[in-house]
Amino acid sequence: MSKTRVYELAQQMGIDNKELMARLAEAGVQVKNHMAVLEDSDIKAVSAPAQTPHKEVSQEEVRVKPTLIRRRAKAVEPEAPAAAAEPAEPEKAEAAQPVAVEKAPPVEEVPKRPEPVRARIIEAAPAPKPEAKPEVQATPAPAVKEEKPAAAEKPAPEAPAVLEKPAPEAPKAEAAPAAPETAKPAAAEKPVEAAPAKAPEAAAAKPEPEPDKPTATRARILGRVEIPIPTQRPAERREYQRPAQGERPAPRPGMPRGVERPGTERPAPRPGAGRPGERPTGPRPDRPAPLTPIEPPPLLDDRGRKGRKAAPAGGTDFGKNGKKGAAVAGKGKKDSFKDMLDKRERVFEPGPRSKGKKGKYVEKVQVGRKTEITVPKAIKRIIKISESITVGELAKRMGIKATDLIRALMKLGVMATINHPLDFDTATLLATDFGYEIENVALDVDELLEAEPDAPEAMQKRPPVVTIMGHVDHGKTSLLDAIRQANVIAGEAGGITQHIGAYDVELKGQKITFLDTPGHEAFTAMRARGAKVTDIVILVVAADDGVMPQTREAVNHSKAAGVPIIVAINKIDKPEANPSKVKQELMEFGLVSEEWGGETIFVEVSAKKRINLESLLEMVLLQADVLELKANPDKTARGTVVEAKLDKGRGPVATVLVQEGTLRAGDYFVAGIHFGRVRAMQNDRGEKVNAAGPAMPVEVIGFNGVPDAGDIFVAMTDEKQAKEIANHRQMKLRESELAKHSKLSLEQLYEKIQKGEVKDLNTIVKGDVQGSVEAVAESLRKLTTDAIRLNVLHASVGAITETDVNLASASNAIILGFNVRPEVKAAALAEKEGVDVRLYNIIYDAVDDIKKAMEGLLEPTFKEKYLGRAEIREVFSVPKAGMVAGSYVTDGKIIRNAQVRLLRDNVVVFEGKLGSLRRFKDDVKEVATGYECGMSLENYNDIKVGDIFECFEMEKVAGKL
Numbered sequence: 001m002s003k004t005r006v007y008e009l010a011q012q013m014g015i016d017n018k019e020l021m022a023r024l025a026e027a028g029v030q031v032k033n034h035m036a037v038l039e040d041s042d043i044k045a046v047s048a049p050a051q052t053p054h055k056e057v058s059q060e061e062v063r064v065k066p067t068l069i070r071r072r073a074k075a076v077e078p079e080a081p082a083a084a085a086e087p088a089e090p091e092k093a094e095a096a097q098p099v100a101v102e103k104a105p106p107v108e109e110v111p112k113r114p115e116p117v118r119a120r121i122i123e124a125a126p127a128p129k130p131e132a133k134p135e136v137q138a139t140p141a142p143a144v145k146e147e148k149p150a151a152a153e154k155p156a157p158e159a160p161a162v163l164e165k166p167a168p169e170a171p172k173a174e175a176a177p178a179a180p181e182t183a184k185p186a187a188a189e190k191p192v193e194a195a196p197a198k199a200p201e202a203a204a205a206k207p208e209p210e211p212d213k214p215t216a217t218r219a220r221i222l223g224r225v226e227i228p229i230p231t232q233r234p235a236e237r238r239e240y241q242r243p244a245q246g247e248r249p250a251p252r253p254g255m256p257r258g259v260e261r262p263g264t265e266r267p268a269p270r271p272g273a274g275r276p277g278e279r280p281t282g283p284r285p286d287r288p289a290p291l292t293p294i295e296p297p298p299l300l301d302d303r304g305r306k307g308r309k310a311a312p313a314g315g316t317d318f319g320k321n322g323k324k325g326a327a328v329a330g331k332g333k334k335d336s337f338k339d340m341l342d343k344r345e346r347v348f349e350p351g352p353r354s355k356g357k358k359g360k361y362v363e364k365v366q367v368g369r370k371t372e373i374t375v376p377k378a379i380k381r382i383i384k385i386s387e388s389i390t391v392g393e394l395a396k397r398m399g400i401k402a403t404d405l406i407r408a409l410m411k412l413g414v415m416a417t418i419n420h421p422l423d424f425d426t427a428t429l430l431a432t433d434f435g436y437e438i439e440n441v442a443l444d445v446d447e448l449l450e451a452e453p454d455a456p457e458a459m460q461k462r463p464p465v466v467t468i469m470g471h472v473d474h475g476k477t478s479l480l481d482a483i484r485q486a487n488v489i490a491g492e493a494g495g496i497t498q499h500i501g502a503y504d505v506e507l508k509g510q511k512i513t514f515l516d517t518p519g520h521e522a523f524t525a526m527r528a529r530g531a532k533v534t535d536i537v538i539l540v541v542a543a544d545d546g547v548m549p550q551t552r553e554a555v556n557h558s559k560a561a562g563v564p565i566i567v568a569i570n571k572i573d574k575p576e577a578n579p580s581k582v583k584q585e586l587m588e589f590g591l592v593s594e595e596w597g598g599e600t601i602f603v604e605v606s607a608k609k610r611i612n613l614e615s616l617l618e619m620v621l622l623q624a625d626v627l628e629l630k631a632n633p634d635k636t637a638r639g640t641v642v643e644a645k646l647d648k649g650r651g652p653v654a655t656v657l658v659q660e661g662t663l664r665a666g667d668y669f670v671a672g673i674h675f676g677r678v679r680a681m682q683n684d685r686g687e688k689v690n691a692a693g694p695a696m697p698v699e700v701i702g703f704n705g706v707p708d709a710g711d712i713f714v715a716m717t718d719e720k721q722a723k724e725i726a727n728h729r730q731m732k733l734r735e736s737e738l739a740k741h742s743k744l745s746l747e748q749l750y751e752k753i754q755k756g757e758v759k760d761l762n763t764i765v766k767g768d769v770q771g772s773v774e775a776v777a778e779s780l781r782k783l784t785t786d787a788i789r790l791n792v793l794h795a796s797v798g799a800i801t802e803t804d805v806n807l808a809s810a811s812n813a814i815i816l817g818f819n820v821r822p823e824v825k826a827a828a829l830a831e832k833e834g835v836d837v838r839l840y841n842i843i844y845d846a847v848d849d850i851k852k853a854m855e856g857l858l859e860p861t862f863k864e865k866y867l868g869r870a871e872i873r874e875v876f877s878v879p880k881a882g883m884v885a886g887s888y889v890t891d892g893k894i895i896r897n898a899q900v901r902l903l904r905d906n907v908v909v910f911e912g913k914l915g916s917l918r919r920f921k922d923d924v925k926e927v928a929t930g931y932e933c934g935m936s937l938e939n940y941n942d943i944k945v946g947d948i949f950e951c952f953e954m955e956k957v958a959g960k961l
């Protein structure tokens with residue numbers, strides 16, 4: 001079917017094109033070049049003949065050994081050995097050839113080296129080619145028969161013996177190699193089936209049987225597969241095989257096949273150059289016999305079989321046995337193997353190794369799914385942040401790794417952690433690099449809370465708000481009291497006055513609001529916060545003392561605030577009073593009395609003697625008229641927190657000065673970081689108030705926390721909005737405090753370096769009322785010495801919170817609490833962070849402790865050890881035992897003999913010992929978390945539902961701070 005070209009056949013036969021062409025010429029086949037197409041008959045002519053002929057010969061097969069089959073032609077059997085017997089004589093050998101031809105084909109496989117000699121001689125007589133046979137028989141064979149009957153006969157009987165005993169023959173075989181030299185041509189022909197003369201070629205032509213032989217040192221080859229099959233390989237292999245095959249005949253001394261063959265097999269009929277026309281005899285493929293019709297001997301390997309299978313075409317398999325045979329046989333295998341390789345490449349080989357593979361590899365990778373880099377839509381590339389965002393959150397929103405963002409920050413010179421907050425500008429800078437935009441959607445609280453401009457017609461006259469300022473002991477409090485007293489007496493006699501930080505008085509139908517702050521802390525705080533509450537300042541200057549430092553300070557602050565000043569020269573009742581001196585001194589501050597041509601109102605008063613108080617108030621009203629103080633009462637209220645505290649019974653309470661609009665009970669509001677709803681209002685006389693208009697101070701109950709003095713109070717209609725604003729402010733405060741702290745720490749560190757061994761002691765002060773907090777903070781600041789600087793990082797009213805602990809932890813500060821307790825979570829955090837929380841009931845103790853610690857005199861002290869908490873759920877009145885609290889232990893345990901304190905809104909109401917601790921009717925020593933119990937306190941009965949029992953014990957520890 002398929003055409004075979006000369007070069008292909010040559011390849012298959014493992015010989016050169018030229019050689020094949022020569023053989024073809026010998027066989028009478030004319031070809032022009034190596035590309036010429038050969039017919040099957042031509043191929044047969046130069047390659048092994050089909051083995052059909054052997055059918056024609058009467059054969060006798062004998063399985064001599066499991067691996068050896070002896071097959072001989074019955075008729076001429078005796079003649080074959082003759083040739084074998086005398087292999088050295090080429091002539092004889094040639095002559096004997098026909099005989100050999102007539103003999104049975106040889107065993108195609110010889111298991112052992114020594115054997116082949118004899119075995120082949122005897123059995124390997126090639127099956128003559130069909131065409132050749134008749135001729136052989138017709139011509140030379142008879143002659144040979146006749147010529148060498150003896151020779152033939154002689155060995156004949158020996159043959160079996162030889163077969164039986166191959167060993168003795170071995171030496172002969174070994175000796176044989178010498179002969180081949182002379183007999184080369186003949187020897188060559190035999191193995192090569194029709195090869196003319198060259199021994200190497202001859203050997204090359206029949207390599208298959210050899211490699212097939214399993215020996216002790218050679219594994220049996222079951223098949224060959226061309227592995228990678230690059231284009232070069234075949235050539236390489238060819239080159240490799242050829243020399244190997246070519247060499248084989250010579251270097252194998254134990255395999256003197258070449259010798260035997262010439263003698264045994266047809267040397268004579270060789271298609272020598274002189275007889276090209278005798279085609280039948282020429283292509284004496286003698287040797288292919290072993291590969292063809294004989295049943296495979298046991299040891300025949302797969303390859304041999306395959307070769308045979310490929311052979312039917314006509315013996316071309318010889319040369320290709322190792323090649324084409326394998327190629328043909330392995331074709332399917334080859335493909336699957338390639339597939340396998342491909343898979344292997346794909347799976348196991350990440351890197352290309354060769355060009356070809358590389359190509360494949362790349363192709364495979366491309367076939368695989370590639371990571372898609374999704375580019376979000378423009379609208380999704382806008383990240384909305386509220387003022388600031390942490391590194392981790394920003395990275396998450398941009399879909400990148402936080403480490404990448406931190407790296408980017410490092411490039412900007414910012415060393416940050418994943419929790420580091422980034423401000424809007426920094427975030428914008430970073431996000432731009434990653435293709436994102438930042439939009440600040442921070443709650444614009446100021447804008448949200450900004451007062452709407454009022455229509456002129458809506459504005460109504462309002463009372464002036466007055467603040468009394470002045471130097472210490474110049475009579476501020478006395479004057480306030482005097483005015484109030486006079487007012488109370490003049491107004492509602494019998495009215496119960498109470499201190500709420502502000503009050504209003506009425507004179508001739510006109511009201512005046514006075515800010516009355518205990519000490520001047522709240523006022524100072526308001527000034528610091530920039531709260532503009534005061535319309536008029538009454539500057540109190542003692543007539544006997546004159547202008548003092550705080551007088552100047554007050555003047556400066558008032559001027560800076562643009563608040564008009566009315567000077568009250570006090571203590572004029574004193575003999576040493578010198579009002580003129582005061583007026584004169586104040587002139588240097590630009591306060592010139594009207595009588596001296598100035599604009600400042602001076603009133604000479606005596607708080608003690610209540611002299612000119614009304615006149616002072618009249619002047620205030622006069623000044624208010626000049627100022628044309630107006631406000632719109634018909635809108636939601638806005639105001640300022642004047643003072644705030646944590647009331648034991650009512651919770652957070654604040655005095656709010658309404659500045660515009662009207663505050664009504666039930667209104668929602670936000671004040672600083674807190675929010676709430678007006679649960680109740682009352683004025684300074686303790687009267688319940690349902691509405692408070694402009695310039696009216698009221699005490700408001702309903703805050704969710706204690707606001708700070710100076711906080712802006714804004715009533716709102718929406719609770720949710722109030723809550724949002726408060727939460728937002730809390731977050732901002734936390735951030736700013738943390739930021740302040742870190743800066744402060746760095747500055748402190750720098751200062752330490754600059755100043756040497758200066759130590760800083762940082763404190764956070766928390767208390768139940770603003771006054772005590774400020775007092776403690778101030779006392780602590782005064783403790784600063786050259787050796788130790790005492791910093792109050794934060795001071796505020798309320799329980800000790802997690803925020804406080806965080807701040808303390810971050811700045812290595814201690815927390816001082818006065819009549820307040822840490823929240824449960826804050827206490828746990830403090831424990832975890834190792835923050836020292838010191839709780840006191842007396843300010844003196846705290847200051848003294850700090851002082852001693854700074855002097856290194858802190859004595860061993862008792863440290864409180866927290867034991868547990870119980871919540872009071874019911875209160876019973878038990879005869880004799882007093883009030884008993886039905887409680888539930890929420891944390892830790894309650895121990896009978898330990899100390900306990902009663903907390904109400906985290907404020908210490910009582911501290912002492914338990915009167916009783918019971919479970920049902922039994923007295924118990926302790927009650928653990930999750931259990932209910934009944935408790936009473938020794939000598940204290942003011943127990944309320946919702947109060948907390950905190951159980952603790954004191955441990956003696958070495959003093960340290």
Ligand SMILES: Nc1nc2c(ncn2[C@@H]2O[C@H](COP(=O)(O)OP(=O)(O)OP(=O)(O)O)[C@@H](O)[C@H]2O)c(=O)[nH]1
Binds near residue numbers: 476574
């Ligand atoms: N003789 C006389 N003494 C007065 C008068 N006003 C106040 N005092 C006295 O001055 C002292 C200080 O008075 P305060 O009202 O406490 O002065 P202050 O400015 O409030 O003092 P601080 O609260 O410490 O700033 C008190 O002893 C008063 O009795 C007055 O008009 N005449």
